[in-house]
Amino acid sequence: MSKNVLILPGDGIGPEIVEQAKRVLELVNEQYSLGLEFTEALVGGAAIDADGIPLPEATLDAAKKADAILLGAVGGPKWDAIPDFQIRPEKGLLGIRSNLGLFGNLRPAILYPQLAHASSLKPEIVSGLDILIVRELTGGIYFGQPRGVRVKEGGVREGYNTYVYDENEIRRIGRVAFEAARQRGKKLCSVDKANVLEVTVLWREIMDDLAKEYPDVELSHMYVDNAAMQLVRAPKQFDVMVTGNMFGDILSDAAAMLTGSIGMLPSASLDVNGKGMYEPCHGSAPDIAGQGKANPLATILSVAMMLRYSLNEGDTADKIEAAVSQVLDQNLRTVDIMSDGMTVVTTAQMGDAVVAAL
Amino acid sequence: MSKNVLILPGDGIGPEIVEQAKRVLELVNEQYSLGLEFTEALVGGAAIDADGIPLPEATLDAAKKADAILLGAVGGPKWDAIPDFQIRPEKGLLGIRSNLGLFGNLRPAILYPQLAHASSLKPEIVSGLDILIVRELTGGIYFGQPRGVRVKEGGVREGYNTYVYDENEIRRIGRVAFEAARQRGKKLCSVDKANVLEVTVLWREIMDDLAKEYPDVELSHMYVDNAAMQLVRAPKQFDVMVTGNMFGDILSDAAAMLTGSIGMLPSASLDVNGKGMYEPCHGSAPDIAGQGKANPLATILSVAMMLRYSLNEGDTADKIEAAVSQVLDQNLRTVDIMSDGMTVVTTAQMGDAVVAAL
Numbered sequence: 176m177s178k179n180v181l182i183l184p185g186d187g188i189g190p191e192i193v194e195q196a197k198r199v200l201e202l203v204n205e206q207y208s209l210g211l212e213f214t215e216a217l218v219g220g221a222a223i224d225a226d227g228i229p230l231p232e233a234t235l236d237a238a239k240k241a242d243a244i245l246l247g248a249v250g251g252p253k254w255d256a257i258p259d260f261q262i263r264p265e266k267g268l269l270g271i272r273s274n275l276g277l278f279g280n281l282r283p284a285i286l287y288p289q290l291a292h293a294s295s296l297k298p299e300i301v302s303g304l305d306i307l308i309v310r311e312l313t314g315g316i317y318f319g320q321p322r323g324v325r326v327k328e329g330g331v332r333e334g335y336n337t338y339v340y341d342e343n344e345i346r347r348i349g350r351v352a353f354e355a356a357r358q359r360g361k362k363l364c365s366v367d368k369a370n371v372l373e374v375t376v377l378w379r380e381i382m383d384d385l386a387k388e389y390p391d392v393e394l395s396h397m398y399v400d401n402a403a404m405q406l407v408r409a410p411k412q413f414d415v416m417v418t419g420n421m422f423g424d425i426l427s428d429a430a431a432m433l434t435g436s437i438g439m440l441p442s443a444s445l446d447v448n449g450k451g452m453y454e455p456c457h458g459s460a461p462d463i464a465g466q467g468k469a470n471p472l473a474t475i476l477s478v479a480m481m482l483r484y485s486l487n488e489g490d491t492a493d494k495i496e497a498a499v500s501q502v503l504d505q506n507l508r509t510v511d512i513m514s515d516g517m518t519v520v521t522t523a524q525m526g527d528a529v530v531a532a533l
Numbered sequence: 534m535s536k537n538v539l540i541l542p543g544d545g546i547g548p549e550i551v552e553q554a555k556r557v558l559e560l561v562n563e564q565y566s567l568g569l570e571f572t573e574a575l576v577g578g579a580a581i582d583a584d585g586i587p588l589p590e591a592t593l594d595a596a597k598k599a600d601a602i603l604l605g606a607v608g609g610p611k612w613d614a615i616p617d618f619q620i621r622p623e624k625g626l627l628g629i630r631s632n633l634g635l636f637g638n639l640r641p642a643i644l645y646p647q648l649a650h651a652s653s654l655k656p657e658i659v660s661g662l663d664i665l666i667v668r669e670l671t672g673g674i675y676f677g678q679p680r681g682v683r684v685k686e687g688g689v690r691e692g693y694n695t696y697v698y699d700e701n702e703i704r705r706i707g708r709v710a711f712e713a714a715r716q717r718g719k720k721l722c723s724v725d726k727a728n729v730l731e732v733t734v735l736w737r738e739i740m741d742d743l744a745k746e747y748p749d750v751e752l753s754h755m756y757v758d759n760a761a762m763q764l765v766r767a768p769k770q771f772d773v774m775v776t777g778n779m780f781g782d783i784l785s786d787a788a789a790m791l792t793g794s795i796g797m798l799p800s801a802s803l804d805v806n807g808k809g810m811y812e813p814c815h816g817s818a819p820d821i822a823g824q825g826k827a828n829p830l831a832t833i834l835s836v837a838m839m840l841r842y843s844l845n846e847g848d849t850a851d852k853i854e855a856a857v858s859q860v861l862d863q864n865l866r867t868v869d870i871m872s873d874g875m876t877v878v879t880t881a882q883m884g885d886a887v888v889a890a891l
């Protein structure tokens with residue numbers, strides 16, 4: 176039975192990195208007769224330009240029908256000036272996450288040994304770094320109601336958002352994190368602000384509750400401010416971290432940057448059935464779009480995650496990851512991860528190298 | 534006319550670090566005839582132990598009457614098990630901030646040249662680091678209503694908090710930040726999540742508005758996830774950063790940890806008239822309390838900030854800061870900032886050294 180992969184190139188460097196990732200996916204599709212079929216659609220700024228909205232119905236339909244989705248990136252200054260808050264590239268991304276129930280966001284922060292020098296941290300602090308951040312992606316303050324800007328008595332405007340989680344949402348993401356920890360180092364750190372925010376008091380309670388079902392996993396709790404500090408001070412103390420949408424946004428980006436090579440980091444956003452959207456951790460980098468400078472490896476590694484989590488092709492995922500490691504061993508580098516003695520390559524040349532390695 | 538300084542030792546290492554800071558304050562009070570008088574009161578866990586609540590009325594009254602407040606730190610595992618969310622050490626701190634209207638939190642992240650090695654970041658990334666984070670401290674999600682845990686239809690519990698700011702609150706903290714930037718490097722970065730949260734769309738609008746009054750200050754905007762990354766990647770790009778209560782909590786701790794010497798960092802929390810509470814950036818460190826290991830320098834530097842911002846004694850503040858730099862030059866180090874070839878000293882010995890230097 177054939178499976179459908181929806182490709183969403185998006186904005187900025189999105190199209191060029193997705194192009195290389197698609198080559199890799201097409202290659203393994205042939206090599207291993209995976210039976211994948213591809214469709215493509217517009218999202219984000221590209222969709223605003225074509226259809227006036229960031230998530231056209233056709234795109235949402237295609238996303239619902241697909242078995243897995245590969246996304247480049249969305250956003251750019253071009254669309255920042257649009258006054259309507261609903262007509263923003265980001266709303267396309269948020270709309271897919273929410274409409275498809277992609278609540279489980281997996282963000283690995285891995286430091287490739289070949290790129291140890293790239294980090295702004297001292298080598299001994301980050302060498303061998305391998306953290307998985309599990310971020311809740313369809314709830315919390317991102318989607319909480321009520322929200323908006325209202326006029327108070329006296330004519331003063333006030334902006335407001337609601338940070339809300341119910342037990343079920345917390346338990347659902349908690350399970351994803353405990354399961355992931357069980358497959359890894361068996362250590363889970365739940366991040367909250369339970370000394371100030373009631374919503375995270377509930378979060379902590381449910382995590383404690385779940386821990387009884389996972390006696391093999393060691394659960395700890397950490398306040399978000401301390402977690403941000405500990406990531407800077409001694410990131411290798413962490414195995415899996417789990418947190419809500421907003422804290423996860425901040426901490427996963429900080430963790431990614433610890434590696435100094437965010438151009439290497441993929442991510443997965445999964446629904447209850449393991450269907451998912453896959454995208455690089457980095458953004459659309461409009462400043463370098465179209466110049467062949469972008470690093471396609473995070474997107475190629477996102478393809479590997481897709482094969483592993485949504486398409487049940489873990490062996491093929493391993494092969495792609497090995498191919499990426501191999502091109503690094505060949506000293507090939509896009510500019511973002513360039514260093515002395517290495518060979519600079521373009522986006523397409525990096526794609527060529529991975530294809531050759533496969 | 535005499536001025537009153539309220540001393541709140543608090544919990545954990547609070548009493549021992551405050552003791553040294555008080556010695557310094559008493560000394561300069563005599564040396565320069567500052568006319569300061571001291572009172573002392575309980576807050577946090579110490580107040581829970583004595584009076585059952587974290588902010589007794591007598592403490593709040595004394596705080597209101599004082600011209601400035603010196604706080605050690607609050608909190609510890611001893612009080613974590615209390616089921617009533619209102620009976621927590623942190624509520625004492627939050628209660629003073631809120632009741633006294635201490636909305637303007639100044640958190641410098643400065644790397645002392647003598648301690649450059651202490652950072653987990655590479656020296657070239659952090660040497661000379663000097664950032665000021667201006668955090669709004671009496672609003673945002675910390676104090677927003679409604680909040681709590683409620684039972685939804687079907688018996689499912691849901692926790693919720695409200696992230697809210699009105700124009701006046703934003704403008705007020707914005708001015709503090711623009712004024713600070715004007716006195717420093719004339720660069721202000723406002724941190725928000727305006728691509729997702731309506732409350733921060735208003736925040737951004739007001740900051741843009743204020744910028745017209747400060748043409749000499751260069752205002753930029755950054756999303757909070759990117760700000761967390763940029764702090765790790767290249768922190769020296771920042772001069773002054775301004776943000777809300779929750780983002781400020783996270784980013785100021787991350788920024789402090791970039792220095793690797795959080796035991797050196799003071800903070801100020803100011804009201805509209807410049808009255809303020811001063812405290813170290815670090816916490817109550819219950820694990821080392823009572824052992825003479827704590828670094829009193831952040832609290833001593835908080836005294837310097839107090840003299841500068843609330844007591845109009847900037848020259849005396851300079852002298853204290855010079856004395857701290859001098860003891861570092863004498864190679865004296867508490868354990869938290871210890872390194873090869875330096876001399877370990879206790880909390881009290883560090884206090885002695887600063888007193889001697891003065």
Ligand SMILES: CC(C)[C@H](C(=O)O)[C@@H](O)C(=O)O
Binds near residue numbers: 265728729
């Ligand atoms: C683009 C933006 C809405 C998004 C988010 O905040 O979730 C991004 O930062 C991410 O982390 O995927």
Ligand SMILES: CC(C)[C@H](C(=O)O)[C@@H](O)C(=O)O
Binds near residue numbers: 608623627
């Ligand atoms: C103790 C806690 C309530 C407090 C806060 O979150 O504001 C602390 O982390 C701080 O930053 O001063």
